[in-house]
Amino acid sequence: MSDSRVLGKVAYVTGAGQGIGKAIAERLAKDGFAVSCADFNIDAANQVADGINKNGGKAIAVKVDVSDRDQVFNTVKETVEKLGGLDVVVNNAGIGPSTPIEEITPEIYRKVFDINVGGTLWGIQAAVAAFKKLGHGGKIINASSQAGQVGNPDLAVYGGTKFAIRGITQTAARDLAHLGITVNAYCPGIVKTPMMMGIAKEVADAAGKPFEWGLNQFAQNITLKRLSEPEDVAACVSYLAGPDSDYMTGQALIIDGGMVFN
Numbered sequence: 001m002s003d004s005r006v007l008g009k010v011a012y013v014t015g016a017g018q019g020i021g022k023a024i025a026e027r028l029a030k031d032g033f034a035v036s037c038a039d040f041n042i043d044a045a046n047q048v049a050d051g052i053n054k055n056g057g058k059a060i061a062v063k064v065d066v067s068d069r070d071q072v073f074n075t076v077k078e079t080v081e082k083l084g085g086l087d088v089v090v091n092n093a094g095i096g097p098s099t100p101i102e103e104i105t106p107e108i109y110r111k112v113f114d115i116n117v118g119g120t121l122w123g124i125q126a127a128v129a130a131f132k133k134l135g136h137g138g139k140i141i142n143a144s145s146q147a148g149q150v151g152n153p154d155l156a157v158y159g160g161t162k163f164a165i166r167g168i169t170q171t172a173a174r175d176l177a178h179l180g181i182t183v184n185a186y187c188p189g190i191v192k193t194p195m196m197m198g199i200a201k202e203v204a205d206a207a208g209k210p211f212e213w214g215l216n217q218f219a220q221n222i223t224l225k226r227l228s229e230p231e232d233v234a235a236c237v238s239y240l241a242g243p244d245s246d247y248m249t250g251q252a253l254i255i256d257g258g259m260v261f262n
């Protein structure tokens with residue numbers, strides 16, 4: 001059921017073409033947001049936007065490589081022009097290769113940080129510019145991870161980006177509060193998406209083990225004894241995007257089924 005408090009508001013979600021981003025876009029549309037589905041894979045983003053529109057929501061798809069600052073600014077501008085405003089930016093897009101310490105190369109380091117950390121910084125910057133031009137504050141929501149809370153096997157580079165995103169979230173919260181902007185993050189656990197399944201396979205293959213062994217390296221200590229659905233994460237982001245979280249900023253909400261206990 002939609003929330004009358006967000007009707008007429010606009011959300012820009014990166015990585016909305018599949019996985020967690022798709023679930024976030026669909027949930028925010030159900031909540032009542034008009035949604036800009038931003039993704040490198042424009043065909044996938046179009047499918048998500050078409051599905052939202054067919055279900056009575058309002059959505060567009062925009063092609064973006066979040067590692068390219070100009071593309072992020074241009075697609076945020078396109079969102080404002082086509083949907084009539086902007087209130088929430090979800091910096092969800094990311095890549096997650098497994099990187100055994102001795103196999104890390106400068107190329108993979110730069111690529112993962114450019115997308116995961118650069119994409120978050122450019123999304124924050126573009127959101128601030130749009131909110132200021134529109135004359136109001138807003139909400140910025142960044143994708144961290146349980147792997148941004150504790151070190152995970154073979155994820156030194158990816159996990160490093162997720163730790164970085166928590167720190168960026170805290171600093172941005174402090175720096176942007178005077179503009180009426182809150183900045184928070186979400187830390188999913190082991191979510192059934194192509195990214196996670198890919199990591200599990202890479203870890204298993206590197207160890208010469210079956211896929212299930214690789215997945216279990218990450219999923220064996222989930223208190224609730226089930227993998228996360230993308231919709232579990234979208235429910236957390238729905239809270240962060242809505243007015244009930246207005247008094248929250250600089251936080252990284254852990255939505256992992258009970259893996260990390262701070």
Ligand SMILES: NC(=O)C1=CN([C@@H]2O[C@H](COP(=O)(O)OP(=O)(O)OC[C@H]3O[C@@H](n4cnc5c(N)ncnc54)[C@H](O)[C@@H]3O)[C@@H](O)[C@H]2O)C=CC1
Nearest residue numbers: 015017018019020040065066094143145188191193195196
């Ligand atoms: N799947 C999991 O278990 C977890 C995922 N996360 C985080 O959640 C976010 C989403 O992850 P998933 O849905 O699992 O990933 P996914 O790989 O299933 O989907 C990622 C989406 O982002 C898009 N994308 C990738 N690089 C892009 C770029 N440079 N510019 C624009 N779009 C780009 C892809 O086309 C894809 O549609 C990521 O930030 C990830 O780090 C955090 C914790 C756990």
Ligand SMILES: CC(=O)C(C)=O
Nearest residue numbers: 096145146147189218
């Ligand atoms: C992909 C990810 O963020 C994990 C394993 O927590």
